[in-house]
Amino acid sequence: MTPVLQVSHLTKSFGGIQAVDDVSLEVRQGEILGLIGPNGSGKSTLFNCILGQLQATAGEIRLDGEPIVGLRPSDLSRRGVGRTFQLLQVFPQLTVVENLIVAGQEHVGSMWSRLVGRRDCGLTDRARQMVDFFLLSHVAQEYAGNLSYGQQKLLDAAMAFMAEPRLVLLDEPAGGVNLTMLAGLRERLIAINARENVSFVVIEHNMEFVMGLCTRILVLAEGRIIAEGTPDQVRRDPRVIEAYLGH
């Protein structure tokens, strides 16, 4: 079966720095792939190249077998690529449901049709589903700015699923989330992955969280993949321990 995402020999330089250095990887249908590595190892740069926010210096990226290098983030989202952000992207002055609908609208029609058309396109129903799924029903009509940080992270995650994506790139979903909410967040992500057969790539510094969420993990150091395997294999790999300790 064609992988959902194929990255081949991707390189991104900033002047003399090879932030991503000849990286190749594949993401399979329904897989939850973790991307870990010390600070500055190239994780965000790799994400931004995949998402069309940075132009790769060399290499190829394919989505469902089709080359996507050069496509804009909006084109990618229409092709089924969603993302969450390291820093929250919710609108504090909109309610939870309104945030979800706005996130869904990004993928439906042009700005003009959004302004004049008001076609719902099932967004209200999908927003209700996401509110229930991410355990936000009790705050559905609350302004997002009034939610706890953990609830805002759940909302941020839910927003990435509004357009029923095939692939979601999650940038530190556990960052800043307190211990009591972490287990719930991980459980919901695993549940939506299974329910919608969507693939994830997850950047995460919280080792316990990423090891409990992902089926396979890639480890980056200085722009290169230095290890790959199941959470257990990666945890015990001396190259990984050295990359973290030597940093």
Ligand SMILES: Nc1ncnc2c1ncn2[C@@H]1O[C@H](COP(=O)(O)OP(=O)(O)OP(=O)(O)O)[C@@H](O)[C@H]1O
């Ligand atoms: N816009 C830029 N201009 C110049 N150098 C950059 C730029 N973005 C990233 N870098 C450099 O590229 C390297 C990789 O950075 P990147 O942010 O991708 O790492 P990271 O693994 O995501 O780090 P962190 O875990 O701290 O977020 C670093 O040396 C960084 O300083």
